[in-house]
Amino acid sequence: MGEFTGVITRGINNIFSVMPEHTSSETVMYNCRIKGKILQGIDIDYNPLAVGDRVIAQAISAHEALILARLERTSRFVRWNAKRECDQTLVANMDMVAIVSSVDEPPFRPRFIDRAIACTRNAKILVILNKCDLLFNKDGDQRFRHYQELGFDTFAMSAFDKEGIVVLKEYVKFHTVAFVGQSGVGKSTIVNALTGEGGQRVQDISGKFNRGRHTTNHALMMFCDGFTIVDTPGVRELLVPHDNPTELAETFPEFARYAGECAFQPCLHWHEPNCRVKKALDEGLIHPDRYESYVRMLISLEERPESWESDRR
Ligand SMILES: Nc1nc2c(ncn2[C@@H]2O[C@H](COP(=O)(O)OP(=O)(O)OP(=O)(O)O)[C@@H](O)[C@H]2O)c(=O)[nH]1
Ligand SMILES: [Mg+2]
Ligand SMILES: [Zn+2]
Numbered sequence: 001m002g003e004f005t006g007v008i009t010r011g012i013n014n015i016f017s018v019m020p021e022h023t024s025s026e027t028v029m030y031n032c033r034i035k036g037k038i039l040q041g042i043d044i045d046y047n048p049l050a051v052g053d054r055v056i057a058q059a060i061s062a063h064e065a066l067i068l069a070r071l072e073r074t075s076r077f078v079r080w081n082a083k084r085e086c087d088q089t090l091v092a093n094m095d096m097v098a099i100v101s102s103v104d105e106p107p108f109r110p111r112f113i114d115r116a117i118a119c120t121r122n123a124k125i126l127v128i129l130n131k132c133d134l135l136f137n138k139d140g141d142q143r144f145r146h147y148q149e150l151g152f153d154t155f156a157m158s159a160f161d162k163e164g165i166v167v168l169k170e171y172v173k174f175h176t177v178a179f180v181g182q183s184g185v186g187k188s189t190i191v192n193a194l195t196g197e198g199g200q201r202v203q204d205i206s207g208k209f210n211r212g213r214h215t216t217n218h219a220l221m222m223f224c225d226g227f228t229i230v231d232t233p234g235v236r237e238l239l240v241p242h243d244n245p246t247e248l249a250e251t252f253p254e255f256a257r258y259a260g261e262c263a264f265q266p267c268l269h270w271h272e273p274n275c276r277v278k279k280a281l282d283e284g285l286i287h288p289d290r291y292e293s294y295v296r297m298l299i300s301l302e303e304r305p306e307s308w309e310s311d312r313r
Contacts, residue, residue: 005071006030007093008053009221016049018057018065019223032057035066050076051219051230052092052176075122077178077232080239085304087241091178091219091230096124098172100181100190101144102131108140109182113147114293116180118240118251123178126153126171130186133158146287150253159189169194169227176228178219183234188216191231195224240297242304252294254286270298 006018009029016032035058039048049055049070057065073092081088091097099116101108108129117125127147136144148154155171157164172194179187219232240248246266249255255269255277263274280286 003056003058003068004065005054005056006065007221008049008051008055010218011047011049011051012218016055016067018055018067019221021054030057030059030063030065032065032067035068039067039070047088050089050092051221051232052094052178054093075120077119077123077180078121078241079119079235080241080300080304082237082239090180090232094123094176094178094230096126096172096175096177098126098128098177098179100128100130100179100185100187102134102182102185103129103136103140104131104134106182106184108136108144110140110143110289111293111296112182112238114290115238115240115297117152118248118297119180119238120251124153124175126155126177128168128181128190129154129156130159130190132156133160143287143289146290152253157190159186159193162193165190165193172227172229174226176230178230178232180232181234183215183236185234187234188231191222191229194227194229195222239300242301245298245301248297248301249294252290254290255294258285268298270295 004020006020008016009019010017014033018030018032020028020030032055034049049067053073054071055067056069056071057067059065073089075093075095076089077091077094077097078087078089080086097116097120099113101110101113113127127144129144144154144156153171155168157168159165168190179191181187216231216233219230221228221230245268249259249269258276258280259267259269261276262269262272264272267275267277269275269277277286281288281291
């Protein structure tokens with residue numbers, strides 16, 4: 001086959017599964033390593049390749065190839081890896097990120113959703129509330145509905161309810177969707193219902209939900225009829241990437257309408273005087289918990305060691 005372009009569907013310990021483009025059968029999958037271990041021209045990152053990356057590879061046998069280069073990414077879901085002190089791309093080139101949360105087991109955590117939004121670069125967002133068969137508290141319900149008021153697509157469902165899955169299928173049709181969220185919210189259960197195959201393992205919980213257990217331990221891309229899905233492992237903590245902090249502010253659509261009127265430009269809407277966003281907050285035009293969520297992310301950026309700027313290059 002020689003050189004070909006393909007997409008990474010899975011990566012474990014620097015062995016990547018690559019599906020060549022323009023083939024319809026999943027059986028033609030290549031196990032790949034990076035040629036020479038280092039990819040040319042790629043920024044130092046936790047991992048140079050992520051699921052969804054398009055690569056140029058060279059076949060060395062019927063089922064093995066070497067990855068020569070990574071093509072430019074159109075989008076990514078990226079987080080800060082605190083242990084390694086660098087940004088880590090979890091999924092690349094998806095056009096939609098489905099941020100899955102749950103009513104309970106584990107409890108609804110809107111600040112996790114806010115972080116996941118801030119980790120999404122250049123993809124449409126769908127905020128999913130799963131486990132709607134469980135009882136939801138009023139605050140949570142109000143906070144979830146706020147995402148819709150902010151202009152995000154939202155969908156409340158139960159993975160066990162077939163009608164909900166049919167509606168969700170319409171949302172994801174013609175898209176490449178990455179499912180992200182805390183561990184145990186039901187990502188794999190939803191993915192399995194959508195794909196109609198028991199591809200990813202689902203954790204069976206009896207009794208109290210165990211926070212520490214992660215069922216899905218690597219991201220996996222699956223090709224379905226009319227859409228493509230990436231299931232990802234749940235993370236307990238999601239830290240926002242170390243970008244320009246103004247980019248963080250831009251992930252809050254409710255700030256945008258006021259940001260142009262701030263006295264300082266660009267404004268972080270924090271300690272700056274005559275900040276129109278803070279005025280809007282005081283006037284009750286911005287949800288206080290969303291603002292709190294923003295400030296916490298901003299502080300987490302400030303707290304990162306300065307060493308990394310110089311380490312990075
Ligand atoms: N009550 C209820 N339970 C659900 C629902 N969806 C999934 N579950 C259960 O939640 C548990 C966790 O589901 P998973 O699909 O493994 O969750 P996950 O988000 O993939 O978890 P990780 O792979 O660890 O990130 C399983 O016991 C599911 O049966 C739902 O809509 N309602
Ligand atoms: Mg899972
Ligand atoms: Zn401001």
